[in-house]
């Protein structure tokens with residue numbers, strides 16, 4: 076399969092140790108974990124429950140600090156992102172990223188830009204309206220409250236909020252979790268289109284094989300506290316490891332890897 080990324084690293088994780096607890100209770104979630112993500116990739120991170128996929132996203136975003144090793148995001152130590160306001164450089168769609176329930180859709184989308192305080196409210200609203208339409212919502216949705224949105228619409232608003240500052244890098248934690256199959260397919264199509272249109276680099280955590288195959292140019296498998304293997308979905312699926320066999324070679328994995336019937340994409 077042709078590689079869709081170039082060779083400019085956007086994220087470089089070098090011999091990372093992620094450590095929680097102190098003294099006798101300290102434990103490492105990652106040990107000497109290496110991962111490089113290149114500009115324009117859509118990289119999926121997969122691994123068993125508790126292998127540290129979300130922790131790795133948080134390290135890349137600079138919300139956690141390496142016990143040992145380094146995380147370089149967009150050419151700088153990841154920790155510096157947070158100090159200067161990460162939203163401008165990295166968009167993050169959290170797994171349980173609920174919207175602010177007291178704010179309407181437009182206020183949610185424009186939140187980071189308004190907080191920055193550099194633009195008048197009318198311009199923030201205008202920018203938020205552009206993002207609202209970019210994620211496939213209509214202007215009449217702008218004044219709705221989060222409680223009045225479907226699950227698919229909540230994800231779209233959260234995505235628009237993550238993109239408000241035009242970040243070059245987007246992190247997604249389980250982007251299709253909780254969506255029905257149709258909404259999930261629609262959200263994948265949206266992500267694929269935005270990735271291409273905006274020239275984004277995307278790193279996502281997913282358990283969902285359909286999402287993985289629909290979107291990933293490359294997959295990184297987390298196991299044994301490190302990145303065990305990277306490659307295209309089909310390359311990784313051939314790797315001999317108990318997690319990979321269970322994950323890719325079950326019924327759902329075989330279905331996801333089956334060639335699409337003629338006429339389907």
Ligand SMILES: Nc1ncnc2c1ncn2[C@@H]1O[C@H](COP(=O)(O)OP(=O)(O)OP(=O)(O)O)[C@@H](O)[C@H]1O
Nearest residue numbers: 095096104122123124125126127128129130131280
């Ligand atoms: N702030 C924290 N303090 C202590 N332990 C933590 C903290 N954050 C994560 N951990 C631990 O790190 C490990 C990895 O957590 P993480 O949420 O990254 O797993 P995951 O691979 O995303 O799992 P899942 O697929 O179940 O969401 C878990 O054992 C978790 O308890």
